Amino acid sequence: xxxxxxxxxxxxxxxxxxxxxxxxxxxxxxxxxxxxxxxxxxxxxxxxxxxxxxxxxxxxxxxxxxxxxxxxxxxxxxxxxxxxxxxxxxxxxxxxxxxxxxxxxxxxxxxxxxxxxxxxxxxxxxxxxxxxxxxxxxxxxxxxxxxxxxxxxxxxxxxxxxxxxxxxxxxxxxxxxxxxxxxxxxxxxxxxxxxxxxxxxxxxxxxxxxxxxxx
Numbered sequence: 001x002x003x004x005x006x007x008x009x010x011x012x013x014x015x016x017x018x019x020x021x022x023x024x025x026x027x028x029x030x031x032x033x034x035x036x037x038x039x040x041x042x043x044x045x046x047x048x049x050x051x052x053x054x055x056x057x058x059x060x061x062x063x064x065x066x067x068x069x070x071x072x073x074x075x076x077x078x079x080x081x082x083x084x085x086x087x088x089x090x091x092x093x094x095x096x097x098x099x100x101x102x103x104x105x106x107x108x109x110x111x112x113x114x115x116x117x118x119x120x121x122x123x124x125x126x127x128x129x130x131x132x133x134x135x136x137x138x139x140x141x142x143x144x145x146x147x148x149x150x151x152x153x154x155x156x157x158x159x160x161x162x163x164x165x166x167x168x169x170x171x172x173x174x175x176x177x178x179x180x181x182x183x184x185x186x187x188x189x190x191x192x193x194x195x196x197x198x199x200x201x202x203x204x205x206x207x208x209x210x211x212x213x214x215x
Contacts (some may be wrong), residue, residue, distance in 0.1 A: 009069075016065055016096050017050035021128035023180040027067045030096035030123065030133070032078075032172070035061035036089030037106045048101035049093060062088045066174075071186045074174045080167025085110040094121055094133040104133040114148070114156035115168040122189050123174065128181025 009027045013020040016031035033040070033049035039059040040046055047054055049061075062083060068074035085092070090110050095103040109116055120136040140149035150156040162168040176186040 021181040024071045026070045029067045032064040034088040034092045035059045037091045048103045071176045071188045076172045078170040102130045116154045116156045120173045125178040
């Protein structure tokens with residue numbers, strides 16, 4: 001696999017389990033781990049998927065790696081033709097880093113009846129170092145078409161309404177907040193809040209950046 005580094009990209013670290021200090025316009029590598037909710041915990045503490053104590057390979061976990069541009073709104077997609085979240089355990093965790101080992105809370109992606117197809121992930125930095133990843137929920141205000149409101153929180157598609165492969169494509173809207181290593185403010189999350197009344201999935205439908213693998 002060949003990876004090209006843009007002229008304005010100062011980040012030479014491509015491993016989601018490594019640390020890097022970021023500035024605007026850098027590419028930033030993070031991962032998504034798909035597994036059962038319990039598999040992300042060890043002795044009642046949630047660990048990063050980079051932590052070998054989790055033994056995610058034994059849970060048939062799947063891995064997706066992305067590299068969005070810092071402080072730009074990106075829509076990342078996972079194609080259902082090569083991935084089944086239910087078979088992997090139905091939950092996902094976003095993660096990056098080694099020393100700081102930032103990770104999000106586990107979030108439901110799919111069960112045997114429904115698949116949640118749209119997510120918003122915010123990456124929060126302090127002086128260029130990732131501090132946290134958190135999922136933002138907008139409840140069911142944007143449910144339309146074939147989607148239904150699941151548990152009063154998420155818009156989900158019945159699995160029976162998904163494509164011929166039997167799965168639904170998953171879209172993850174990524175935005176940034178905090179400050180970069182030059183202390184410049186990252187404000188793409190503010191833009192998302194202002195734009196969320198529009199269909200960002202449609203707006204960025206041509207921005208597809210995906211890699212699926214296993215642990």
